[in-house]
Amino acid sequence: MGSHANFQNEIYLNGLGDVRPELPTDLTKLEKLAERRLPAGAFGYVAGSAGAEATAAANRAAFDRWRIVPRMLRDTSRRDLSVRVLGTAMPAPLVVGPIGVLSILHPDAEPGVARAAAELGVPMVLSSVSSVTMEEAAEASGEGSPRWFQLYWSKNRDVAASFLERAKAAGYTALVVTLDTHAMGWRPRDLDTAYLPFLRGIGVANYFTDPAFQKAVGGPITDANRDAAILQWVADFGDPTLTWDDLPFLREHWDGPIALKGILHPDDARRAVDAGMDGVIVSNHGGRQVDGAMAALDALPGVVEAVGERAEVLFDSGIRTGADIVKALALGARAVLVARPYAYGLGLAGQAGVRHVLRCLLAELELTMMLSGFTGPQELTPEILAPAP
Ligand SMILES: Cc1cc2nc3c(=O)[nH]c(=O)nc-3n(C[C@H](O)[C@H](O)[C@H](O)COP(=O)(O)O)c2cc1C
Numbered sequence: 001m002g003s004h005a006n007f008q009n010e011i012y013l014n015g016l017g018d019v020r021p022e023l024p025t026d027l028t029k030l031e032k033l034a035e036r037r038l039p040a041g042a043f044g045y046v047a048g049s050a051g052a053e054a055t056a057a058a059n060r061a062a063f064d065r066w067r068i069v070p071r072m073l074r075d076t077s078r079r080d081l082s083v084r085v086l087g088t089a090m091p092a093p094l095v096v097g098p099i100g101v102l103s104i105l106h107p108d109a110e111p112g113v114a115r116a117a118a119e120l121g122v123p124m125v126l127s128s129v130s131s132v133t134m135e136e137a138a139e140a141s142g143e144g145s146p147r148w149f150q151l152y153w154s155k156n157r158d159v160a161a162s163f164l165e166r167a168k169a170a171g172y173t174a175l176v177v178t179l180d181t182h183a184m185g186w187r188p189r190d191l192d193t194a195y196l197p198f199l200r201g202i203g204v205a206n207y208f209t210d211p212a213f214q215k216a217v218g219g220p221i222t223d224a225n226r227d228a229a230i231l232q233w234v235a236d237f238g239d240p241t242l243t244w245d246d247l248p249f250l251r252e253h254w255d256g257p258i259a260l261k262g263i264l265h266p267d268d269a270r271r272a273v274d275a276g277m278d279g280v281i282v283s284n285h286g287g288r289q290v291d292g293a294m295a296a297l298d299a300l301p302g303v304v305e306a307v308g309e310r311a312e313v314l315f316d317s318g319i320r321t322g323a324d325i326v327k328a329l330a331l332g333a334r335a336v337l338v339a340r341p342y343a344y345g346l347g348l349a350g351q352a353g354v355r356h357v358l359r360c361l362l363a364e365l366e367l368t369m370m371l372s373g374f375t376g377p378q379e380l381t382p383e384i385l386a387p388a389p
């Protein structure tokens with residue numbers, strides 16, 4: 001892709017190709033479709049949030065409280081949506097966010113997402129709890145395609161260090177450390193259906209193949225010690241003892257850019273920057289962790305102000321359309337991560353469905369910017385928004 005974006009032409013001139021009849025271009029419709037077509041357990045796991053799902057609803061409502069104010073008679077014939085984030089050049093300020101256990105949705109799973117992202121030059125963040133190993137996902141992503149690794153910081157420090165070493169060797173260039181999920185949130189949909197893919201050994205590929213994890217279990221994982229290995233995974237998955245004093249561990253084991261995911265308070269953002277982190281990701285995990293937590297978009301301006309130019313601020317939780325991306329960028333995000341929409345695309349149409357979702361987002365982003373009078377992400381500032389009456 002050249003520096004001059006033309007995502008919208010691509011869609012209008014070439015059509016939507018192989019997934020045209022199946023998948024809507026209004027990506028807010030994907031969830032309903034997924035509910036009809038996917039197995040109930042897998043759908044509930046993806047769509048579900050914590051508690052009464054009030055925070056998940058608040059994430060969306062926050063976007064609706066902002067409206068774009070389009071400007072006329074500006075030359076928007078030449079557009080460049082490209083940005084550099086955490087050391088990675090990308091065609092637009094869009095990143096494929098980390099989602100674990102994707103094989104519950106479609107056999108294409110993480111490799112399918114990696115291939116779809118690579119085709120478009122969009123970076124993918126691979127989850128620690130991927131259903132294939134990080135090496136297999138890297139292979140699918142391919143030589144030269146941008147990829148980042150998301151760390152769930154294991155209680156077993158040897159496992160955490162080993163993950164970072166493997167991720168580096170497999171060509172992941174930036175590290176996303178998720179802080180808001182040292183335990184799984186209270187998720188009634190999964191609890192009521194007893195849907196826990198990990199207990200059936202899905203999403204543990206990185207652990208079961210890891211030498212440090214195997215050492216803790218007493219050897220390679222076999223049918224004989226599989227249940228014990230799963231219990232070991234449950235015991236070590238997250239570490240609630242972690243504090244800011246532990247951050248140097250990350251620097252000791254990772255020399256590339258690091259972003260902390262799950263930041264909502266400006267003071268936490270400041271501490272991240274003071275600790276030498278390169279970025280923060282404003283996120284409430286899509287409302288899946290603390291029900292009643294503030295909407296992620298409402299947290300964004302305060303974090304942006306606290307961080308200033310000292311680090312990069314990324315955003316997720318609630319991104320569904322190109323207009324949503326414009327609003328998050330206007331409120332100070334350098335890039336956004338898309339999550340549930342591509343999971344629905346994967347579940348509905350595999351790799352082609354993911355490609356559909358990413359193309360639609362890119363095209364709608366570009367068209368929204370162009371028709372609002374903007375030619376690049378740097379022009380998107382708070383002044384381009386008005387509060388909804
Ligand atoms: C099914 C599912 C699995 C997820 N797994 C991970 C994960 O492994 N690591 C992580 O950092 N975030 C994970 N997330 C959180 C997403 O990265 C992201 O923060 C969140 O989904 C954003 O909200 P949205 O999907 O409503 O936009 C997961 C989210 C979903 C829906």
Ligand SMILES: O=C(O)C(=O)c1ccccc1
Nearest residue numbers: 100101129181203285288
């Ligand atoms: O479900 C999630 O949101 C998530 O982040 C997760 C946590 C542990 C294992 C798999 C996914």
